[in-house]
Amino acid sequence: MSRITDYAFLFQKSFGTSGVNAIGSFQLSQLNSSSVQSQLKAAGINTNSKQYKAAVKKMMSAGNGAMYGNIQGIKNLMSHYDKDGDYINPVNGLAGLLVTDDNENSRRRIISIPDSSKEEMYELTKKEFLRENGVHNGDTTKRTDVYNNLYRKMSKKDRLAAGYTLEKYERIYRQAFYDAAKKADPNWEIGKPIKAGALDDVTRETAETGKSPAQATLS
Template identity: 40%
Template sequence: MSMSIVGSSYGQQGYNSINVNSKQYKAAANEYLDAVIAEEAMMTPEQKMMYELMGGREAHMKNVMSNFNSDGDFIGPGGVVVPGMYHGKDGTEDRSTWQQIISVSDEARQKMFDNVKREFIQENGISNGDTTKRSKIFKEYQLSVKKEDRAKGTWTLQQYEGKYRSAMYAAVKAANPDWEPGQPFDSSILDSVTRESVENNLVQSGNQFVRKSIDYSV
């Protein structure tokens, strides 16, 4: 749905309060202007009249522009999306540019490890979307690094998160082969599972981490 607006006349059609040369407008137009025009084309004469009375395309585009900041980053309604974390409407735009392993601080990794362990014990090994605090950790991390690294760093931190949880699962299963997620277990089993022990057993394979070996004997 994207289109180039360079040299177009769209910005000359009655816009009085929009800077069509701004990054904010160009980003909004690039992603949404085709849809706005298509929507206008389907309006009945009565709908078109009401549309114009309410400000027409200028008002519509100003509303769309509110989802972008002055740098042209999509931030969503009320700025809910951290700049640099938007990957297109279907979430797949240029995956190779952000699904990359990069260096993530010890502090962020430790916060994620501690959260995984807390939730693993609290929920008896089940990932519970109702109680997790992971989103807060991701957002804090994103805001702590430069915009260009946010998506890649978040992808990397997600890889660590999954390996932390897998290591805890393996440790409990090693101690009690009959254990299944959701069943209580002795949390002291996880004393031997540290962030360092998990990370020391990881190697990078493409844009993911894989384990070098599996040995969680206790």
């Protein structure tokens, strides 16, 4: 006989409810039963919605039909998805940013993004390049803020591609600053002080001139 484990407390703990085995819990294998479906509908849950189906898929992937769940746990998990069943990023509250096997290739495309976002990335990259002497410091960078600002300007379907595109422009700007620092001082190396005024002639426009985002790399 197979051992049945009650995981209801895990859903309760993860999704903000208390107690160990709340009244009304049920095995996930019973989700499609008439009694459980009636409970779900009575709680205002649309079992035909993509939001509900995404939540159930997530619950099932975390275990098997022998696991237990409850109405509140399902509601809380549903709040992690939008009406289209797309995962909502908990950091910025936006959907369309989850990389999956299905969208891995389609996200790697260059699309048109707002000049304001490119300008914001240019200014930040220059500031951090000078402050860190060319070092890419993941502990102090504010790059995430620039990307989140961009995502808010884009439609959900284009957010991943927009981030990919902005990353390419970021590389173009860093390369332009690197080249300018080396031109001002051929002996300069990343991590060493940059000669004063070395980046003064580098504008966003000059950095982008003749550069293809699709081909952007770093030295």
